[in-house]
Amino acid sequence: MKPVIAISLGDFNGIGPEIALRSHDTIKEWCTPLYMTNIKILQKAAKLLHIDIPKDLEIEYVSGDFAIRPGRVSKKSGKYSFKAFKKGVEFTTNGIAQALVTLPVHKEAWMKAGIPYKGHTDYLRHRFKKDAIMMLGSPRLFVALYTEHIPLKEVPKAIKTKKLKKFLLDFYKNTRPKKPVAVLGLNPHAGDNGVLGNEEKYISKAIGLANETIGKEIFFGPVVPDIAFTPNFRKNLTHIVAMYHDQGLAPLKALYFDESINVSLNLPILRTSVDHGTAFDIAYKNRANTLSYLNAVKYALSHIKKG
Structure with missing residues (x-):
């Protein structure tokens, strides 16, 4: 059995969906990726990217639907990225996934959505009451x-x-x-x-x-x-x-x-992420670099094996 990695795709107006879809065939050889999203919104992203959704892609449903606006700060997209991230945290906390890998969110979009955290780490501190x-x-x-x-x-x-x-x-x-x-x-x-x-x-x-x-x-x-x-x-x-x-x-x-x-x-869970932002300037242009994401998955897997 391969380890299960929960993946939140970040802000759908940025490069997260492109990175996740383009990297799926690679990381499925290392683990079982479980994507926090829903098929309807993912199909919209795939259509804009001219990428087919892999048939073996496993999705954990996150409710929500909105128009993807590449490169734009959006309250709806910010709210959805937070919901997906929270579901990934809970799946990892409950042991369904052994680690959580996150793609980039947009802090201003979170703010517009009324989310009182400055980013992933800020929420994790609050959720687990840990430094x-x-x-x-x-x-x-x-x-x-x-x-x-x-x-x-x-x-x-x-x-x-x-x-x-x-x-x-x-x-x-x-x-x-x-x-x-x-x-x-x-x-x-x-x-x-x-x-x-x-x-x-x-x-x-x-x-x-x-x-x-x-x-x-x-x-x-x-x-x-x-x-x-x-x-x-x-x-x-x-x-x-x-x-x-x-x-x-x-x-x-x-x-x-x-x-x-x-x-x-x-923290009580293992969480890794890319070391870059939403890159709105290249969103949906099929120009995103996937190396940071692949390395984040590799790091998570290496530390799962260490127990």
Whole structure:
């Protein structure tokens, strides 16, 4: 029996349906994909894409019908993507599926639909009452984000020793990295010993306390952010912890954009996702790259096998 993977197709006005349909013949060799949607809306997407729906495609019904508007923000499409995602979460929570793989949703469409979450991870935190950790990357390098979708001006006050220590310990428990993990400073030059900011003193203390709790030197830093992604530095790393979204993801995507994935750590379910958005500019043009999606499925399967 192949593992069952629940798949939510994301916002139907974006590239999710194209990626799912074009990748089906590949991933069905690895697992049993179970698509959270309904045949009527999927037929609309397939017609626009000039793609035949595979005869062996298994669907778990999600009610809803609306006009697909390629590349447009839509309240109806946002609402439907959330319903499908929630069904995928429940199927995985109940053990019907062993993992959940998500294709991209649109945050503005969710907002227009009155959905009070900023994205998949935000909902998962609420659903499971757990501090989910967003980690992105590829086997060559993963980056975990201490803060994610908050305004940049709020990041400094979010850096607290106790909170960061807990984040580091949760990250370690869920990844068990074999190599030391670099923790980035917040400020240029990692603060230059207080000359350019003092947040690094909280980061340094959290690193020390986390290592003391673990009983070995797992984390090091604060590392000067502008050297962390250089070839000589990153060649000895598998994981980096960044203090905020763009600090970690701008360089990561410059290096590994097509192959990177998104992983939600510290949850009772296994959830992976693509590391890109809805790409409205190329929606329904049959130009979407499927590599991130395929890698997200591979990651999920490799971690199911690890138990």
